[in-house]
Amino acid sequence: MKTILKICLGVCFFLVSYSIQAQTTTQKTTQTVKKDAKKVGNKTAELASKGKASITDQVYKDKVGPDGQTIYIDNHSRYYWVDRKGHKNYVTTDQLKDKIRR
Numbered sequence: 001m002k003t004i005l006k007i008c009l010g011v012c013f014f015l016v017s018y019s020i021q022a023q024t025t026t027q028k029t030t031q032t033v034k035k036d037a038k039k040v041g042n043k044t045a046e047l048a049s050k051g052k053a054s055i056t057d058q059v060y061k062d063k064v065g066p067d068g069q070t071i072y073i074d075n076h077s078r079y080y081w082v083d084r085k086g087h088k089n090y091v092t093t094d095q096l097k098d099k100i101r102r
Contacts, residue, residue, distance in 0.1 A: 045086030053082060063096040065089075071096060 053072045060071040060079065069081035071091070079096065080088045 042085045046082060046084055049082045049086040049088070053080075053088075060096075062099055064099050065091060066095050066097070068097075 050070075057072040057074050060073055063071050063079075065071055065081040071079050071081055073079055078090055079093065080090045083089055
């Protein structure tokens, strides 16, 4: 009787530990999928914004942004660049730098 009880407790312990391990693996997978989905969404937004900007607005060929970004000029003659999340960041003419020719 004691042997059967020990076997049942061992099996229960194994099942509980397996269940906990499966839950933590699922949580890690869920977090990884969410993080990767966010990266893909940001990249998609960036490419869509840059594509739209290059079609509808003019590209400023002689100047770049503070960190070397491509500068666009909108219909109201405002300068901006597109960040990694697809947002427009407006800059003043003082913040623009000359483009380095190679």
